[in-house]
Amino acid sequence: MYTHMAKLLRVLSIIILILISIAITFDSGIFVYPSLSNTLFFSILVSLLTLITAFYAIHNTSYEKVSIYSCIVFFWGVYILLHCYHTNGEYYRSLYLISSIIYLITLSFLIRIQIINITFIKNILLCIAIIQLVFMLGQSLNIIDSYSKYFPISGTNENPNTNAIFILCCLPILIERIRNLDKTFIYKILFGCILLFLFILKCRTAYIGGAILLATYLLSGKRIHRFWKKSNYIRRALLLSLLCTTIFFTGIHIYQIKKDSADGRLLIWKLSTEMVAKNPIEGYGYGLFERNYNLKQASYFCSQPSTTEHQNASLVAMAYNDYLEQAIEGGITGFIWYLGFFILLGYLAIRQKNREALAIVLAIAIMALFNFIYAAITTWFLLLNYGAILLAASNNQFSLPTLIKRLISIIFCCIASILLYHQCRVINAQIGLKKSIGLIKERRFEEAGNLLARLLEQASTSEAFLTQYANSLAKQKRYEEAIPIYKKASLYTSNISLYYRMADCYAHLSQYSDALTTLKTIAAIIPTNLRSRYQIMCLQRHIQDIEGARQTALEIINISPKVYNPKAEQYKKQAREFLEHSK
Template identity: 25%
Template sequence: SRGLGFVFKQFFVKESDSTRFEKGLLQVVVLAALVHAIVAVLQSIEVLSNYNYFFKTTGLFTNPGPFGCYQSFALAALLPCILLNFGSFKRTQKILSVIAVLLLLYGLILSDSRAAYLAVIVTVMVCLFLRFRSRIKINMIYIGVLLLLFSGLLFVLYMHRPSSANARLGIWKITVQAVGQKPALGYGTDGFQRTYMLKQADYLTNADDDMRRSADEVKTAFNVPLELLYEQGIVGLLLWCSIVFLSIKGILESTDNKNTPLLFTIISFLVFSLFSYPHQIWGLTCPFIALLSRGGYDKTFIKVDGKTETKVLSGLEISLLSALLLLFVSRIQIDRNLIRYSRFDMDYQEVESYHTVNSILYHSPSLLFFYADNQMLMNDYEAAISTITQYKKYRNSYTFERNLAYSYEITEDTVKALEHYEVAHAMCPGYLEPLFSMFLIYESRHDNRAVSLAKEIVDFSPKVVHSRTDAMRGRTIQFLNTIKDD
């Protein structure tokens, strides 16, 4: 459905050849960002509740990263226009534009997103360069000063949260190493979430203790080009770069410069994508596709008469809309079934009886995630094993590896449980839960390996310390004391 949606979006934009559409699109982006900024301000003064316990402000998202991207996106669309045309604005327009920029800048600060900060700075620099390029003489000294300033900026952003930056550098290192194994075509669509955690588990086997302890569950490379290289290889990355290049070239070669505001928004998205994951947020990707489509060349390479063109376009529109409608109706039925199941209105067998729509369910990772989570809450552990096994064809994660191990443990298949607890521990060695679960299984078997695991747990330095980890260590200390007394 996501792929069909992308195709339909680009097709619609290319056929809507209107300056009003371009202005309307940018206005919608700015308006949405202003709404996010207002929500964030209200969250910062605790008028509205937050969507994530770990962050003070997130806008309407569950994480400040996408919220920061929206702020940088809107500033890229608005700020250059104001900088270049402020003198020609009426008094009311000047007041409103200043208020909007200040609100977006404050929202940007509240997001605490380094990628968003960098995106805004680069966008403003490009804007100023294009505005005064006729007066600037490019030479080695000028380039050297720019590189020095940019390096200093990157260092300041790195030192803002070095632990977070080091974690991303570690992810990039593992990703690059994995790309070396399949450089040409990559691991396929969604291959990152399907295989990365397994690659991380292999890499951490020989890593130092600090990196092993800090390793976390990873769902994105925090770098769109690098993740694209991982999934589609060099061929896919070159194709993507060529599309972006042609779009930007088309904008720069525009004789009337009507597309110039689009350029800054595209640049903002591209800079942000080097350090975050805007491609996973539909509300960010959709405008980006539209902007690229508007900036591209509009040449007709196949000459057809007007009637034939109308019929072909109508056929494509009907086909795409029909496919999207079918997926939409099926998704509603699936959601209805899963919600009824979670409320005890349906049992597992009844959910499985919908064979037609379940063909979509079993190929949708997000739906499988929700389904498996509910199966465990309903204590349908055998069903959960089946669903999680299907889910692992599309995603591999620490959480579901641990859940699969627990499901096997409850169904008394301790051999499989130990196997998957081992994998979960290898993926994220800094978490204590898999290690403690293995200890309990060996203890119940009266296996001597329980003693060695108990000693390892006592000396263990977990990534996160809380009451549960303290209770686990206390339990193993009690076990070791019992062994000594015997």
């Protein structure tokens, strides 16, 4: 009976893992933006995988031991869940992180009981890399349209940097296969293609990660160890000095490649550090970095004279440093959990003498200092798979009575069922959101509003859903009803489009003070934004605040927008005309 169940579990697990790899690689197109498709389908498939695995474990407790490290990682998920409830965190990000942890534990169990083998997992990762290479090749030849508005080559993602980081992390898999297998021609071709596209994509984070991969392989080599032991102190000091000098000048070169972007990140890190210092224990809530950071940035710019920081600033969606972002969202404890996760994987890789895994873990851990990792689902998926491989091979395991094993399996079965239920509700709400956009385009505002009202509870903390619902009410001129929904959405985002619409509602209700405050928030978040200042000037003229309008007009004339366009010139022209006529 158990043999038959094991075969069935193996088949179902393989199918689900293939579906997960497809889900995180391609946008299904049924949601309002691609990342929702990737993360929601990832989460629901993880719940299915956990459910069938737990069901198998309930009926088959013959596995000998339980990994202590899996228990540690499980409590990380418990912390995220409790923190989310305590701080009213953003539901979707919390769900994604918890699903990631559940996937890590489930996959490590499947590997340990030999349902899934490691070669299959690595083949899945290489298949994703091949898909990205094919799409990038097609985009470079203008055969395939880019998935990004801003970059001609992006693979199946909107951000080419996420592809660069992912394909870089696949290099150790290819290195080990080229070293250990006889037929290596295809792997050598793949290796060369990855290097080529890493050069084309010009991702600074990937270059840093590549240096870490190279250093890991060099320093773990036997020849290097022998050379180091034979070297005297003077030679060692010279080598270390040379290494430090190389790192220093390479860092300066990487900084100079995109200086404005680098300066922007320095500002983000500075303000993020201040946010952590202000609220180190609780944090601000998982998924709420974007909302709270931009308000912090607005407050900072209001208290500072105009500098190049003002000129380089824009709306910020992430910290470009996962450790800082985790500290802001989950507090110092959340930061410790995230950092501890990398330390644990690095420790296990060293203990198991798994150079391939060590190179990947170290590279990702360092790249997480300069870019986003867990939000880039393909790279995060790769790390989770290697984490599962390392957990499965760990020796720190303990025995449990059969009854306790069965009870743990039942708990995981319940967790997976609850997650599955909530994920289905969320997916239903997001499908409804996509449908409502079509209805609004057809000017069927009332029908769209009624649809969204029915799904409001299922949508939970979705700022996109709440904003769209408020938009449908505003289109029906139900401004008093729309404003509370906009305010609720503003608890989860600081997207300026929301503030524009909320200011418009205030203006229609003649609540000009609130409208001005809302528009000034936009102007503070992005100091070079001319549209918000132009609307402020128009409102000030409307309420006969001529002196205030003149001051705003002067700001419009003096500000240099990041990107010049006809609209910007129009705002400046009208500001000059107003100043001339109001003398």
